[in-house]
Amino acid sequence: MKPFDIVIVGGGGAGLYAAMEAMKTNPSLNIAVLSKVYPNRSHTSAAQGGANAALGNTAKDDTIEMHIFDTIKGSDYLADQDAVDVLCSEAPKIIRELENIGTPWSRLEDNTIAQRPFGGAGRPRCCYCADKTGHTILQTLYEQCLRKGVIFFNEYFALKLSVNGSRSRGLLAMNMKTGKVEAFPAKTVIFATGGYAKMYWNRSSNAAGNTGDGQAIAYRAGIPMKDMEFVQFHPTGLRKSGLLVTEGARGEGGFLINKDGERFMARYAKEKMELGPRDLVSRSIETEILEGRGFDSPAGKYIHLDLTHLGADLIKARLPQIREMSLNFEGVDPIEEPIPVRPTAHYSMGGIDTDNFGRTIMEGVYAAGECACVSVHGANRLGGNSLLDILVFGRIAGRTAAEEAGKFEPGTISEAELKDSVDDLRSRMQPSGHYERYGALREELGQTLALNVGIFREASLVKKGINDISELQDRFKKVRVFDSSDVFNTNLMQVLELQNMLDLAETVAAGALAREESRGSHTRIDFPVRDDEKWHKHTLATRINGKISAGEKPVTMGRYELQERTY
Amino acid sequence: MPETIDQYQEGKRDVTFRVFRFNPQVDSKPYFDDYTISAERGITVLRSLNYIKEHVDASLSFRAFCQAGICGSCGMRVNGISKLACTSQVWDELDKCREPGIIKVEPLRSLPMIKDLIVDMDPLVDKMKHYSNWIETTMPLAEIGKKEFLVSEKEFHRYDKATDCILCASCVSECSILRANKEYVSPAVLLKSYRMNVDSRDGIHDVRLSELVKDHGVWDCTHCYRCQESCVKSIPIMEAIHAIREDAIECRGPKDTSGAKHAEAFMEDIEKKGKLVEATLPIRTNGMVWTLRNLLPMAMKMIVKRRTPPPPPLVKSAKGIKVFRAMFREMTEHVKQDHLKSHKK
Numbered sequence: 085m086k087p088f089d090i091v092i093v094g095g096g097g098a099g100l101y102a103a104m105e106a107m108k109t110n111p112s113l114n115i116a117v118l119s120k121v122y123p124n125r126s127h128t129s130a131a132q133g134g135a136n137a138a139l140g141n142t143a144k145d146d147t148i149e150m151h152i153f154d155t156i157k158g159s160d161y162l163a164d165q166d167a168v169d170v171l172c173s174e175a176p177k178i179i180r181e182l183e184n185i186g187t188p189w190s191r192l193e194d195n196t197i198a199q200r201p202f203g204g205a206g207r208p209r210c211c212y213c214a215d216k217t218g219h220t221i222l223q224t225l226y227e228q229c230l231r232k233g234v235i236f237f238n239e240y241f242a243l244k245l246s247v248n249g250s251r252s253r254g255l256l257a258m259n260m261k262t263g264k265v266e267a268f269p270a271k272t273v274i275f276a277t278g279g280y281a282k283m284y285w286n287r288s289s290n291a292a293g294n295t296g297d298g299q300a301i302a303y304r305a306g307i308p309m310k311d312m313e314f315v316q317f318h319p320t321g322l323r324k325s326g327l328l329v330t331e332g333a334r335g336e337g338g339f340l341i342n343k344d345g346e347r348f349m350a351r352y353a354k355e356k357m358e359l360g361p362r363d364l365v366s367r368s369i370e371t372e373i374l375e376g377r378g379f380d381s382p383a384g385k386y387i388h389l390d391l392t393h394l395g396a397d398l399i400k401a402r403l404p405q406i407r408e409m410s411l412n413f414e415g416v417d418p419i420e421e422p423i424p425v426r427p428t429a430h431y432s433m434g435g436i437d438t439d440n441f442g443r444t445i446m447e448g449v450y451a452a453g454e455c456a457c458v459s460v461h462g463a464n465r466l467g468g469n470s471l472l473d474i475l476v477f478g479r480i481a482g483r484t485a486a487e488e489a490g491k492f493e494p495g496t497i498s499e500a501e502l503k504d505s506v507d508d509l510r511s512r513m514q515p516s517g518h519y520e521r522y523g524a525l526r527e528e529l530g531q532t533l534a535l536n537v538g539i540f541r542e543a544s545l546v547k548k549g550i551n552d553i554s555e556l557q558d559r560f561k562k563v564r565v566f567d568s569s570d571v572f573n574t575n576l577m578q579v580l581e582l583q584n585m586l587d588l589a590e591t592v593a594a595g596a597l598a599r600e601e602s603r604g605s606h607t608r609i610d611f612p613v614r615d616d617e618k619w620h621k622h623t624l625a626t627r628i629n630g631k632i633s634a635g636e637k638p639v640t641m642g643r644y645e646l647q648e649r650t651y
Numbered sequence: 652m653p654e655t656i657d658q659y660q661e662g663k664r665d666v667t668f669r670v671f672r673f674n675p676q677v678d679s680k681p682y683f684d685d686y687t688i689s690a691e692r693g694i695t696v697l698r699s700l701n702y703i704k705e706h707v708d709a710s711l712s713f714r715a716f717c718q719a720g721i722c723g724s725c726g727m728r729v730n731g732i733s734k735l736a737c738t739s740q741v742w743d744e745l746d747k748c749r750e751p752g753i754i755k756v757e758p759l760r761s762l763p764m765i766k767d768l769i770v771d772m773d774p775l776v777d778k779m780k781h782y783s784n785w786i787e788t789t790m791p792l793a794e795i796g797k798k799e800f801l802v803s804e805k806e807f808h809r810y811d812k813a814t815d816c817i818l819c820a821s822c823v824s825e826c827s828i829l830r831a832n833k834e835y836v837s838p839a840v841l842l843k844s845y846r847m848n849v850d851s852r853d854g855i856h857d858v859r860l861s862e863l864v865k866d867h868g869v870w871d872c873t874h875c876y877r878c879q880e881s882c883v884k885s886i887p888i889m890e891a892i893h894a895i896r897e898d899a900i901e902c903r904g905p906k907d908t909s910g911a912k913h914a915e916a917f918m919e920d921i922e923k924k925g926k927l928v929e930a931t932l933p934i935r936t937n938g939m940v941w942t943l944r945n946l947l948p949m950a951m952k953m954i955v956k957r958r959t960p961p962p963p964p965l966v967k968s969a970k971g972i973k974v975f976r977a978m979f980r981e982m983t984e985h986v987k988q989d990h991l992k993s994h995k996k
């Protein structure tokens with residue numbers, strides 16, 4: 085294949101914005117976007133709430149500075165303050181740009197973009213399109229990429245970076261339709277493959293494919309991962325699937341009830357009750373379950389989200405989607421029965437370590453979106469900041485790669501390397517003797533992570549988690565691909581995704597064990613307070629000679645001094 | 652059936668999934684495989700397929716991603732109807748089985764088969780490109796990102812529902828005309844075209860419209876309503892199709908396009924003579940059914956608009972008459988309802 089100037093891996097919001105911006109920066113470049121699903125299916129479409137930008141439409145006195153402060157405070161002071169500056173300063177421009185190219189937004193009386201209040205924000209600055217903001221943003225970007233003639237390789241599964249010393253020669257990917265491994269020699273590669281929260285499997289709100297593929301590929305190529313221990317949990321996921329029941333349910337007056345029929349939030353947040361901040365509510369539910377006041381079922385322990393007292397009319401009128409979800413995925417009608425819920429892994433703050441331009445330490449390799457860690461979210465992401473992150477830093481990465489592609493030689497990928505890759509895939513289809521089921525391993529990984537590296541962590545638990553992960557990695561070697569066909573082998577794809585999750589899980593657990601403090605989403609029972617002296621820094625995890633090696637990186641300050649985070 | 656009730660109370664029932672299989676590498680033609688599993692209350696068709704893939708047959712291939720009815724990956728036909736597997740309840744489907752206890756699962760129609768339940772979505776993407784399904788902004792380049800267009804909430808509501816579309820292709824699979832003519836624009840693409848055409852920020856309304864009125868475009872729609880009835884997001888697709896047609900007649904005149912012309916001639920024919928004169932219709936080129944399906948709806952709509960009650964049709968061809976009558980009745984009903992709906996608003 086003819087060498088590309090830029091190969092973008094991922095067709096979510098970050099990848100598509102990068103493609104658009106790269107084409108704009110230099111229209112003569114040869115750019116390709118690879119995606120394992122059609123771009124419009126990417127998980128960006130799941131974001132309902134909206135994207136933050138200090139437009140000042142709803143609250144005239146909102147400012148970029150206030151947005152910066154809220155973000156830094158929300159991050160529990162772990163975000164890099166210069167990066168947050170970029171994020172918030174670019175926000176109004178990027179939202180207007182999206183508006184200009186066709187994103188439908190809900191509107192205010194004066195016909196400007198509507199904004200609503202969102203957790204952790206001092207002003208209502210979350211721009212939205214009904215309850216489908218991510219979906220409409222993704223549609224717009226996809227439409228514009230089609231308009232500009234971006235070259236898409238849809239349903240291509242990225243396998244590995246081809247590395248030559250300190251720089252990349254391009255990428256190897258499997259064409260799902262043919263099963264062929266194809267080489268994508270390229271001057272630059274941008275990873276925009278989304279998050280890794282699906283490693284919590286049935287305890288995650290994410291799409292099945294949010295398996296951290298880009299991160300795992302970069303990790304195996306020796307690029308450091310940053311702050312991997314920070315995984316955000318949402319308090320109310322459905323018991324069986326982990327799918328999200330939005331805050332709306334509690335906002336309308338839903339109760340959280342334990343096995344003894346108590347509204348237990350009275351113990352944890354007397355005033356706000358069910359409407360306390362996400363992490364507090366998540367921890368409270370988890371405590372109830374750990375202390376034996378949860379319900380039990382074959383699908384795991386849970387508590388009740390009770391809406392029955394709200395009445396059929398209100399539920400039908402204001403919470404139709406929640407009712408539908410509950411019916412579809414739990415077989416429970418919330419008008420008649422409470423919904424079984426428990427906290428669910430929702431967002432990954434950690435990711436590929438990049439600078440403010442999307443560069444990684446490897447020449448010619450960039451990353452943006454949820455798969456990258458710049459870091460603008462630090463220890464805890466604010467709602468509405470992640471759509472913003474993928475747009476702003478997707479664009480920046482696209483621009484940087486377009487500007488820098490000229491610096492690099494076009495890479496070449498040898499036949500031998502291609503063949504190795506093919507052989508590697510083939511070998512999984514023919515192991516003999518005892519074999520393991522990938523489905524079982526996937527579920528076990530999710531369980532051990534949720535139990536030992538979940539909301540509450542403690543040295544002994546996390547160590548158990550690390551053991552489990554390494555056992556699972558061993559058993560993985562015996563996983564067998566039963567589908568022997570080349571055409572659309574989803575069996576093989578899921579096995580490769582499992583491998584990515586297993587590789588990354590070790591970085592999440594290692595970070596969780598190392599960080600002996602509690603900050604943002606990371607709660608250590610044995611170290612219950614934030615320890616700025618020792619831990620006001622980023623953790624890094626790099627794979628060297630097949631072994632994980634820990635590092636660290638200072639936090640860039642400059643705007644706000646450390647303060648206690650209270651709401 | 653008492654045993655079903657017992658099982659119901661237990662919360663588990665034995666269900667057979669009869670799944671369409673086809674692997675182009677080895678199969679000369681498709682076949683069905685039966686998988687029987689015990690399904691609990693609340694389980695979806697997708698979860699059942701996942702279970703089968705993990706525990707029974709790993710080679711069973713289908714697409715799925717969000718598992719929450721958001722991404723549009725898992726469109727397939729369940730008991731003959733195109734829908735999302737991830738939002739379809741197994742126990743609901745059990746009530747719709749043709750053979751008791753057997754849920755039939757097949758790929759979407761009208762898109763090329765790849766393997767088992769997976770079809771090729773590229774033709775749909777190509778059509779989105781062909782009909783410029785994007786906004787070509789009227790904001791000058793130098794101003795982009797600097798200011799907002801002012802758009803009323805009222806305008807937003809004109810395309811709000813249309814932007815719910817997740818491109819799952821259920822409507823595509825159900826569309827009657829697409830099954831006969833693969834080049835037909837497709838309901839989802841008509842919907843998207845409509846959404847672009849009513850957006851005040853867009854600058855290529857006329858270009859898009861001129862493409863939509865050509866062959867295989869908006870005039871080919873037969874008004875059968877199947878797309879709307881099967882839309883997984885309950886989007887009123889037909890309103891969009893009508894709107895494009897009305898827009899076309901308004902902007903380009905009734906004589907402009909072959910579709911509009913035929914519709915007019917057809918209507919006159921019925922009105923004047925009270926019957927169909929086959930010779931005046933383009934049956935030779937397109938065939939009876941095609942012609943009726945294509946032209947009847949528009950003609951009906953014009954008649955209703957002029958408040959002329961449609962006379963009973965007489966068709967000589969004995970072969971086509973049953974089909975024609977059935978269609979005529981169905982469409983008269985649809986057009987009427989549709990007309991009422993648009994008046995209520």
Ligand SMILES: Cc1cc2nc3c(=O)[nH]c(=O)nc-3n(C[C@H](O)[C@H](O)[C@H](O)COP(=O)(O)OP(=O)(O)OC[C@H]3O[C@@H](n4cnc5c(N)ncnc54)[C@H](O)[C@@H]3O)c2cc1C
Nearest residue numbers: 094095096097098120128131133242277278453454470471
């Ligand atoms: C239920 C839910 C609600 C949310 N709500 C909000 C909200 O209201 N506001 C907000 O700001 N954020 C929200 N978020 C978070 C936000 O949606 C995501 O962080 C963001 O969309 C991620 O975008 P992305 O472009 O980085 O990745 P994604 O959109 O996940 O895209 C990843 C892309 O990479 C591709 N890819 C992955 N692996 C491979 C591979 N191996 N080979 C080829 N391609 C690959 C995929 O095909 C996909 O195209 C929500 C998240 C969830 C789960």
Ligand code: SF4
Nearest residue numbers: 826872873875876878
């Ligand atoms: S109404 Fe038109 S677009 Fe819809 S299914 Fe029928 S022929 Fe197709």
Ligand code: SF4
Nearest residue numbers: 816817819820822882
């Ligand atoms: S219009 Fe409805 S059925 Fe058709 S693709 Fe869109 S969401 Fe699916």
Ligand code: FES
Nearest residue numbers: 716718723725737
């Ligand atoms: S899996 Fe996304 S819509 Fe069904």
